[in-house]
Amino acid sequence: xxxxxxxxxxxxxxxxxxxxxxxxxxxxxxxxxxxxxxxxxxxxxxxxxxxxxxxxxxxxxxxxxxxxxxxxxxxxxxxxxxxxxxxxxxxxxxxxxxxxxxxxxxxxxxxxxxxxxxxxxxxxxxxxxxxxxxxxxxxxxxxxxxxxxxxxxxxxxxxxxxxxxxxxxxxxxxxxxxxxxxxxxxxxxxxxxxxxxxxxxxxxxxx
Amino acid sequence: xxxxxxxxxxxxxxxxxxxxxxxxxxxxxxxxxxxxxxxxxxxxxxxxxxxxxxxxxxxxxxxxxxxxxxxxxxxxxxxxxxxxxxxxxxxxxxxxxxxxxxxxxxxxxxxxxxxxxxxxxxxxxxxxxxxxxxxxxxxxxxxxxxxxxxxxxxxxxxxxxxxxxxxxxxxxxxxxxxxxxxxxxxxxxxxxxxxxxxxxxxxxxx
Numbered sequence: 182x183x184x185x186x187x188x189x190x191x192x193x194x195x196x197x198x199x200x201x202x203x204x205x206x207x208x209x210x211x212x213x214x215x216x217x218x219x220x221x222x223x224x225x226x227x228x229x230x231x232x233x234x235x236x237x238x239x240x241x242x243x244x245x246x247x248x249x250x251x252x253x254x255x256x257x258x259x260x261x262x263x264x265x266x267x268x269x270x271x272x273x274x275x276x277x278x279x280x281x282x283x284x285x286x287x288x289x290x291x292x293x294x295x296x297x298x299x300x301x302x303x304x305x306x307x308x309x310x311x312x313x314x315x316x317x318x319x320x321x322x323x324x325x326x327x328x329x330x331x332x333x334x335x336x337x338x339x340x341x342x343x344x345x346x347x348x349x350x351x352x353x354x355x356x357x358x359x360x361x362x363x364x365x366x367x368x369x370x371x372x373x374x375x376x377x378x379x380x381x382x383x384x385x386x387x388x
Numbered sequence: 389x390x391x392x393x394x395x396x397x398x399x400x401x402x403x404x405x406x407x408x409x410x411x412x413x414x415x416x417x418x419x420x421x422x423x424x425x426x427x428x429x430x431x432x433x434x435x436x437x438x439x440x441x442x443x444x445x446x447x448x449x450x451x452x453x454x455x456x457x458x459x460x461x462x463x464x465x466x467x468x469x470x471x472x473x474x475x476x477x478x479x480x481x482x483x484x485x486x487x488x489x490x491x492x493x494x495x496x497x498x499x500x501x502x503x504x505x506x507x508x509x510x511x512x513x514x515x516x517x518x519x520x521x522x523x524x525x526x527x528x529x530x531x532x533x534x535x536x537x538x539x540x541x542x543x544x545x546x547x548x549x550x551x552x553x554x555x556x557x558x559x560x561x562x563x564x565x566x567x568x569x570x571x572x573x574x575x576x577x578x579x580x581x582x583x584x585x586x587x588x589x590x591x592x593x594x
Contacts (some may be wrong), residue, residue: 243535244493244494244495244496245495245496245535245536245540246495247483247485247493247495248495248496248497248498253483253485253495256485257485257486257487257492258487262485262487262492262493263485263492263493263494263495264493265493265494265496265585266531266533266584266585267531267533267540267542267548267584267585268530268531268542268548268585268586269585269586270493270585272491272493272494273493276491276492276493279490293584294533294534297394297444297448297559298443298444298445298448299428299443299444299445300445303582305582305584305585306581306582306588307585328428329427329428330428332428332444333389333393333394334389334390334391334393334394334395334424334444335389335391335411335424335428336389336410
């Protein structure tokens with residue numbers, strides 16, 4: 182309920198502040214589990230993804246964000262769950278797999294952090310292994326334009342009294358099926374091809 | 389983050405830059421001014437040449453080249469390459485996060501901190517204001533990342549150390565440490581494949 186309310190407020194705000202364009206929304210399945218992978222170029226990317234994805238998303242979020250009490254309380258209510266970035270975190274994999282088993286949508290920023298220059302960073306190895314283990318459709322989503330509004334080294338003009346609404350495009354791509362890779366050796370064999378596929382799909386959607 | 393966090397040194401002459409404004413920084417050497425412009429471009433205003441617009445990517449590439457040159461020019465291995473006032477905190481506890489009574493994960497708890505200086509030379513050192521010295525070899529650093537205005541390092545058998553930088557950019561430390569660590573492994577004929585969540589190396593193929 183709270184999540185729906187936040188999305189409602191977020192939609193009003195972002196629609197007033199930005200010219201939001203959504204492409205390929207039909208690729209999002211109306212039900213059943215899937216993983217949404219997104220490029221990360223700006224502070225506002227997670228908010229855009231959670232607000233405009235047709236399904237409610239649960240997204241891996243850096244654990245340090247949960248140091249703040251309001252994030253600890255409100256974060257899980259809007260689908261954020263913590264991922265430790267400085268060591269292998271088996272708990273985040275367990276939680277993500279559990280959410281997928283429950284038929285939910287899981288969001289991942291596979292670069293692990295925001296890009297400094299708007300270009301796609303290297304895809305994290307752990308994310309690729311997780312995609313192979315999960316055995317659910319993977320939907321790439323390119324966020325275009327948010328870097329121009331709030332790059333990592335700048336900040337967003339929240340009100341923007343000039344009246345100019347910058348365009349941000351959320352572009353969903355065709356679902357990718359990586360198949361079942363239950364063993365470590367199967368995942369190791371498929372690793373390079375999968376990483377390349379993920380990189381190319383995000384590059385295609387962001388350029 | 390202010391633009392200084394990206395342009396912690398001048399991409400044109402490698403001098404230090406100022407931190408006073410969030411949307412502008414200027415070089416203390418050649419006096420060039422760098423400021424945020426429309427559509428995430430950066431306006432470069434050299435003192436004696438016409439101003440021009442460029443991208444963060446171009447300036448970042450130039451800075452990385454200059455950083456490599458600076459590392460190559462160090463003749464004395466004990467010479468300090470970087471020194472920043474910072475506050476060190478060691479993470480010893482993790483707090484569980486729940487949603488509808490289900491465990492969702494953990495967050496690190498950072499309490500207190502010790503003021504001092506973080507120093508990069510042929511190893512990494514932290515000298516407390518009281519004079520206590522902490523020392524780590526580069527191969528003891530198992531993970532490296534930026535967290536807001538701090539750099540977080542996971543030290544072998546000693547856990548997560550966070551260094552909150554008082555004035556300097558965390559990217560300055562990330563770029564310098566990445567280069568220092570990669571050169572440490574290079575001596576062992578190893579190259580770094582990834583820095584997160586743990587530093588992974590592979591043998592260099594000839």
